[in-house]
Amino acid sequence: MMKTTPPPKARAHCGASLLLALALVALPAHAQQNTPERAKPMKLRLTLGETVLTATLHDNATARDFAALLPLTLTLTDYAATEKISDLPRKLSTKGAPAGSGGKAGAITYYAPWGNLALFHKDFGPASGLITLGTLDGGVEALRKPGPLQVRLERAE
Numbered sequence: 001m002m003k004t005t006p007p008p009k010a011r012a013h014c015g016a017s018l019l020l021a022l023a024l025v026a027l028p029a030h031a032q033q034n035t036p037e038r039a040k041p042m043k044l045r046l047t048l049g050e051t052v053l054t055a056t057l058h059d060n061a062t063a064r065d066f067a068a069l070l071p072l073t074l075t076l077t078d079y080a081a082t083e084k085i086s087d088l089p090r091k092l093s094t095k096g097a098p099a100g101s102g103g104k105a106g107a108i109t110y111y112a113p114w115g116n117l118a119l120f121h122k123d124f125g126p127a128s129g130l131i132t133l134g135t136l137d138g139g140v141e142a143l144r145k146p147g148p149l150q151v152r153l154e155r156a157e
Contacts, residue, residue, distance in 0.1 A: 045156040057134035065093040071154035082122040100128040106136040
């Protein structure tokens with residue numbers, strides 16, 4: 001039997017396929033998954049009494065960990081005349097998170113040192129330990145109502 005060598009293009013294709021297969025083996029399992037859900041932003045519904053707001057969560061470890069807690073019903077209280085805050089049932093992952101960020105009006109954030117959720121209705125400068133989870137799609141005025149607000153947070157389909 002005569003041994004044949006594949007043409008150069010076929011050898012290059014086989015080599016590229018082998019490199020791709022080796023690269024996939026080296027990737028962590030979570031990076032190998034097909035991620036059609038991750039390509040589509042996660043939408044959030046916030047119900048404050050008769051007012052319903054929507055938000056878009058970012059694709060980061062802290063936001064995904066927050067989403068795993070949903071649905072949640074929380075009581076938001078005023079803080080520093082710029083945000084509404086509430087404790088969460090548990091601390092969230094901060095893996096890969098920046099050291100801090102600024103709170104823009106409409107930002108949904110996690111303040112890691114205290115383990116609480118913070119929804120900004122006014123801009124605020126940078127704060128160490130503040131991680132942005134997402135952004136309200138509009139309606140930030142609803143958060144400016146003084147006093148405690150009960151909010152239901154859930155995934156929006």
